Amino acid sequence: MDKRTTAAAAVSELRDGMTIGIGGWGSRRKPMSIVREILRSPVKDLTLVTYGGPDVGLLCKAGKIRRLVYGFVSLDTIPLEPHFRAARQAGAIPEVRELDEGMLQWGLYAAAIRLPFLPTRAGLGTSVMEINPELKTVRSPYADGEELVAMPALPLDVAFVHMNRADARGNAQYLGPDFYFDDLYCMAAQRRFVSCEKLVETKDLLAEGSLHTLRINRSMVDGVIEAPGGAHFTECPPDYGRDEAFQREYAASAKDEEAWQKFRAEWLEISESEYQRKVRARGAAK
Amino acid sequence: MSTNGATRAEICAVAVADAFRGDGEILVSCFGSVPSVGARLAKLTFEPELMLTDGIASLVENVLPVSGKAPAAVVESWVPFRSIFDLLWGGRRHVMMFASQIDRYGNQNFACIGPHAKPQAQLLGMRGAPGNTISHRTSYWVPNHSPQVFVPKCDVVSGLGYDRAAALGRHSSRFHDLRRVISNLGVFDFATPDHRMRLASVHPGVTREQVVKATGFELVIPAELPETRLPTGAELALIRERIDPEGLANKEVRA
Numbered sequence: 001m002d003k004r005t006t007a008a009a010a011v012s013e014l015r016d017g018m019t020i021g022i023g024g025w026g027s028r029r030k031p032m033s034i035v036r037e038i039l040r041s042p043v044k045d046l047t048l049v050t051y052g053g054p055d056v057g058l059l060c061k062a063g064k065i066r067r068l069v070y071g072f073v074s075l076d077t078i079p080l081e082p083h084f085r086a087a088r089q090a091g092a093i094p095e096v097r098e099l100d101e102g103m104l105q106w107g108l109y110a111a112a113i114r115l116p117f118l119p120t121r122a123g124l125g126t127s128v129m130e131i132n133p134e135l136k137t138v139r140s141p142y143a144d145g146e147e148l149v150a151m152p153a154l155p156l157d158v159a160f161v162h163m164n165r166a167d168a169r170g171n172a173q174y175l176g177p178d179f180y181f182d183d184l185y186c187m188a189a190q191r192r193f194v195s196c197e198k199l200v201e202t203k204d205l206l207a208e209g210s211l212h213t214l215r216i217n218r219s220m221v222d223g224v225i226e227a228p229g230g231a232h233f234t235e236c237p238p239d240y241g242r243d244e245a246f247q248r249e250y251a252a253s254a255k256d257e258e259a260w261q262k263f264r265a266e267w268l269e270i271s272e273s274e275y276q277r278k279v280r281a282r283g284a285a286k
Numbered sequence: 287m288s289t290n291g292a293t294r295a296e297i298c299a300v301a302v303a304d305a306f307r308g309d310g311e312i313l314v315s316c317f318g319s320v321p322s323v324g325a326r327l328a329k330l331t332f333e334p335e336l337m338l339t340d341g342i343a344s345l346v347e348n349v350l351p352v353s354g355k356a357p358a359a360v361v362e363s364w365v366p367f368r369s370i371f372d373l374l375w376g377g378r379r380h381v382m383m384f385a386s387q388i389d390r391y392g393n394q395n396f397a398c399i400g401p402h403a404k405p406q407a408q409l410l411g412m413r414g415a416p417g418n419t420i421s422h423r424t425s426y427w428v429p430n431h432s433p434q435v436f437v438p439k440c441d442v443v444s445g446l447g448y449d450r451a452a453a454l455g456r457h458s459s460r461f462h463d464l465r466r467v468i469s470n471l472g473v474f475d476f477a478t479p480d481h482r483m484r485l486a487s488v489h490p491g492v493t494r495e496q497v498v499k500a501t502g503f504e505l506v507i508p509a510e511l512p513e514t515r516l517p518t519g520a521e522l523a524l525i526r527e528r529i530d531p532e533g534l535a536n537k538e539v540r541a
Contacts, residue, residue, distance in 0.1 A: 025367065070411065072411035084408065088408035089407065100412050100413075100414060100416040101412070102414060103417070121461075122414075123417070125451055125453065126415070126444060126450070127412075127443045131442070177364075177366065179366060
């Protein structure tokens, strides 16, 4: 089945109050063209599950997030995400569910394999148990009787991930050093969208990378969006690295309302094709 | 007092290396310049089996410098985050993390300052600290020892300390293992009957009173307080010529 679609069509499926998962890690291989499309849409009150980067900063700043489930939010080379910090310090995110980053994996994995929870030691004894009052523990039924955190499944309504290559049927491939948790986001969600740098024929996937890079198969995907530069300004190796200069400008836009409005007008209130054209023009001007 | 020409940062780096002594064939994860220098020094001298990453997703067999011109990495294995979580829950790791706050039992906070519901300063978040501290060896690096960091009580606990671990029971906390806290003023451990933080040594040039004044809780201090050992000539040469030729570590430590 041909699953090719557009970011606009994918984002039009979102409803207020839905739970979405966004793949990647920090400022690495984030489906930013999808994030930009969500910013253009009227959807609100989202629950966002993520290993957070600029997806969190942008969606918080735009007031899209009612509930945030995360282990950290970072831009990597800029360790603290300034828009996220500002939102937290203003109390502008109504509900935060801050977890150990391994617990987040466990929640996605539990949802992926349809278990109510997975046990872990991570979180025991720390403030994780206090700031997430719904977390419960479970006792091993075996002789050891150990008490463990029962990390609840984190089922998603919709998952968005960005990969290097995909075919039209939804087989998707990462070519960088890490696949992060993108397969788990897809498996944990009801509706699954993969954006990719380049659509290729199925028979050409193995020419792009080894068998082991084919981490996402078509049973895990409902829609495929070809989006060259779709991870910009986050990194998407080997296709491109992080646009550090752009990221610094993004971070500086948290300075005050004027800076933010300028950044927004220049980079967010335009179409994706115009965004990509302007990014290319910047590169050429350097 | 003589420091045989070693800077405070170099003394700290040697103290970091000593914290990894005996670790053998496990992954050492470091944050900050001084810990990165210390781990490399340990691997180049008394702990050759230590495993270090390139900071992305590879284990690198050769010791790469933290500053200056680097040779090509010799990749020995692939460790995406999925493998890192498995590895750390399996216990084959010693992490050295920062602490924005740390208390007398080694509870650590780098998540936020102020109440979590609406912090005065949002910092890194919980990251992997809860899982790290209950799973494997953990040490801390504090480049700016002050009463704002060494606090009576952390605003939020991201890394598990000994009192909270004890409250979980011996079985649940059997992998909890805080080793050292190394600051710009001294080396600290938890080698006391109830695992309260102890001043193990002061760096050359630092007094006991200076440490007490910069610490927001009462430390256990032995009657005979040793000085942190100085780098050997060979260690200094490795740091300056091979590991950190541009002296990045010296920029991280005041004093």
